[in-house]
Amino acid sequence: MDTQWMKTDVLVIGGGTAGTMAAIKAKQANPDGEVLILEKANIRRSGAIAMGMDGVNTAVIPGNSTPEQYVREITISNDGILNQKAVYQTGKLGFEVIQELESWGVKFQKDAQGNYDLKQVHRVGKYVLPMPEGKDLKQILTRQVKRHKAKVTNRVMATRVLVRNGRAIGAVGFDVRTGDFVVIQAKAVILCTGACGRLGLPASGYLYGTYENPTNAGDGYSMAYHAGAELTNIECFQINPLMKDYNGPACAYVASPFGAYTANAEGHRFISCDYWSGQMMLEIWKELNSGKGPIQLKMTHLDKDTISEIESILWSNERPSRGRFHEGRGENYRTDGVEMNISEIGLCSGHSASGVWVNEKAETTVPGLYAAGDMASVPHNYMIGAFVFGRLAGTNAVDYIEGLDHLEPDPDVLEVEKQRISAPLNNPNGVPHTQVEYKLRRLVNDYLQPPKVDHKMEIGLRNFVRYHESLEIMSARDPHELMRCMEVHFIRDCAEMAARASLYRRESRWGLYHYRLDYPEKNNEEWFCHVNLKKNESGEMVLFKRPVEPYVVDVDIEREVYDVAVR
Amino acid sequence: MALTTQRVDVPVIVDESKCLEKCTACIEVCPLDVLVKNPETGKAYMKYDECWFCLPCEKECPTNAITVQIPFLLR
Ligand SMILES: Cc1cc2nc3c(=O)[nH]c(=O)nc-3n(C[C@H](O)[C@H](O)[C@H](O)COP(=O)(O)OP(=O)(O)OC[C@H]3O[C@@H](n4cnc5c(N)ncnc54)[C@H](O)[C@@H]3O)c2cc1C
Ligand code: SF4
Ligand code: SF4
Secondary structure: OEEEEEEEEEEEEEHHHHHHHHHHHHHHOOOOOOOEEEEEHHHHHHOOOOOOEEEOOOOOOOOOHHHHHHHHHHHOOOOOOHHHHHHHHHHHHHOOOOHHHHHOOOOEEOOOOOOOEEEEOOOOOOOOOOOOOHHHHHHHHHHHHHOOOOOOOOEEEEEEEEEEOOOEEEEHHHHHEOEEEEEOOEEEEEEEEEEEEOOOOOEEEOOOOOOOOOOOOOOOHHHHHHHHHHHEOOOEOOOOOOEEEOOOOHHHHHHHHHOOEEEEEEEEEOOOOOOOOOHHHHHHHHHHHHHOOOOEOOOOOOOHHHHHHHHHHHHOOOOHHHHHHHOOOOOOOOOEEEEEEEEEOOOOOOOOOOOEEEEEEOOOOOEEEEEEEHHHHOOOOOHHHHHHHHHHHHHHHHHHHOOOOOOOHHHHHHHHHHHHHOOOOOOOOOEEHHHHHHHHHHHHHHHHHOHHHHHHHHHHHHHHHHOHHHHOEEEEHHHHHHHHHHHHHHHHHHHHHHHHHHOOOOOOEEHHHOOEEEOOOOOHHOOOOEEEEEEOOOOEEEEEEOOOOOOOOOOOOOOOOOOOEEO | OOOOOOOOOOEEEEOOOOOOOOHHHHHHOOOOOOOOOOOOOOEEEEEEOOOOOOHHHHHHHHOOOOOOOOOOEEE
8 A cells, every 4th residue: 555645734525515615615715725625536526416406405595584583493393402503504604605606606596586486395484495407516616616726636535534632633544546545634624524324224225225425424423433523413313205215305395395295195194394304204104104005295186387397307406317217117296106215314414413513613522623514413404504514614724723733643543544444455355345334234224223222222232333343354355345345434333323322312302313112202301412422532432411502592492392293 | 255256237337339438537427436447448337336326427428328227126
C-alpha cells in the first residue's frame, strides 16, 4: 500500500447534498482558504440526490409558514425530543437556500402568479415544494463547487477521523481504485456522509436494494464515534413505507396533493396523514400484521391526465427506474394500486432523528469536527435541512480555524489504521465480504427490527459484539472489494449502537421507530430526554441521558400528541 | 477457507457494438463504482453485482449503449 499525503484548511468528507454546500459556503466565507471534498464516489452523481429530487419536504416560505410553526410541527411529530434551536435553523435559513439554489439554476414549482406552489403533506402546514424538473440538482451543485474553486478528490473513501489534543486534525482513508492509503491533514473536518442505509436487509434479500443510496453505509456515524463524538437518538430508527420490493417511495408526497392516498386492501384510508413519521409507520405495521392483506397507494380514482402527470414526475426524477419496475410487472396506476411494504431499518436524521449530536452551529462534541445532513442529529431535516446544516458547518468551520495551525498526525495511529485497512487484502482466501455483510444484516433484521423486546435485542447485541471475529476472516481481492469490507465494519458499529441505544431507552416512543413490547407506553417522566452514546477513554461504548435543551417555541407535548390513526 | 464461484444475473447490460473504446462516462459517474472496462475489448461491463438501479450510467452514456434492468431479486 503506497501512501498519499494531502493538506487542506477545511476537509469535507462526502460530497453529496450537505457536503457540496458546506464546501461552497466555506469558500464563500474565505475564498483564500483551501477546501477539499473527499468523496467515495464522484460528486457529479453521488448520494441520495444522484438523480435529483422531485420535491423539497421542509420548505418554510414566508407568507406560507413561519420557522416557529415549522419547529412546532417537528416537535410534535418527533414526540418532543429535539434541539429546537437546531430545527429552527432549517426553518429560518431554508428560504435563503432555496433562493440561492434558484439563482444557480435549480427549478422549483411556481403557480400562475409566480409564487412557490407549496403543498400540504404534513399534518398541519404546507411545507412540500415540488421540483418536477429537479433531476439535474447534482450537476448544478458540482458546477458551483468548481466555480467556487473548492478542490475535489473523488473515489477516496474515508475510514477514520484523526484526532489529536482533543481536536479533529484530518482524516485517513484509501483510494477505492488504486488501494493507496491516503492521509489528509486539515484544521477542521466536516462529516457529510449521509445515512446508515445498509443496516437492515431489504425483504428482497438484495444487499443494495435499499431505500437509501447503498453507498451510505453509516460511515460517518462510525467515524464520529471513533473520534470520540457523541451520537444521539440512535434508537429512533429510520423505517419507511415504500413500494414493495422496489424499495423506493411510492410516492405519496408527490401523488397525495393530486388526490392519491394510502389505503388498505379494501381501498379504505387507515391513516389520516401521509407525512412519514414513526406513528404513521406503527399504523402501517398494524395494518400489515392484521393479516387482511396488502396496503397500497391508491390513485385509480384519479383522472387519466392527472395520472400521466404523476407518472412523468415519478419516472424522471429521484428514483427514475420506478417506471420500468411497474412495467416489468405489468402494473399500471390507472388500474392498480401501488403495493407498499415496510422498509429495512436504518439510521438517518433526515427522515427520523438518529445521528451524530450537533448543535445549532453544526458542531459535534469534538472541537473542529462538524456534521451535516442525514448523519447529523437534526430530526426530519430532509434535503433542505442538509443544505442548511452544510452551510452552517462550512461557515462556522472557517471561523473556527482562524489562527489555528495543522497538527502532525500520530504515526502510531496511522500505522494501526493502515494495518486495519490492509487486513482483508492480505487475506484473499478468507470469507467473501458479501457473505459477511449478508449475515450481519440478516442478524440485524432478526433481532433489531421493531417491535423491539429486550430478550431479542440482548441476543442481537451479543452477536454484534462477537462479529469482530467474522470481520477478521473477511477477504478482499481488490480495492473495490476493500471498500465494501470497510463498509461492513461501519455497519457492525452501527448495529451495536442501535442495539445498545434501543435497550437503554426503557419506554416506547416515535411509533414504530422505537416500539418496545416490554415497555409499550411512552414515559415522559423518566424518558423525556435524549439517549446519547460515545466511546469512553477505555474504548467502551457508554450510554447516558442528555436533557432536552430548553424550548424556544412553546409546545405542550403532554397535550399535543401526534396521532394519525383512522379509527 | 474453501471457496467457489457463483454465477449471478447482473442488472446492467452494455451493448458492446455501441460502446466507445475511449469513453469512460458511465464508469466515472456510478455511485457504487461497479462498472469497469474489459481491458481486452475496451468495452464497459458490470463487474460487481452491487447496483442501486439509479440510472446515472444510462443517462450519461453518449451512445445509449447501457440498459439498466431492475435486479432480478426485485424484478
Ligand atoms: C430515495 C430518496 C428520496 C428522497 N426524497 C426526498 C424528497 O422528495 N424531498 C426531500 O426534501 N428529501 C428527500 N430525501 C432525503 C434527502 O435526499 C436527504 O436527506 C439528503 O439528500 C441527505 O443529504 P446528505 O448530504 O446527508 O447525504 P448524501 O447526499 O447522500 O451525501 C452523502 C455523500 O457522502 C459520500 N460518502 C459516504 N461515505 C463516505 C466515505 N466514507 N468517504 C467519502 N465519501 C463518503 C457519498 O458517496 C455521498 O456522496 C430522499 C432521500 C432518498 C434516499
Ligand atoms: S444503475 Fe446506478 S448503481 Fe447501477 S450501474 Fe448504473 S450508475 Fe451504477
Ligand atoms: S458511457 Fe456508454 S460508451 Fe461510454 S464506456 Fe459506458 S457504455 Fe461505453
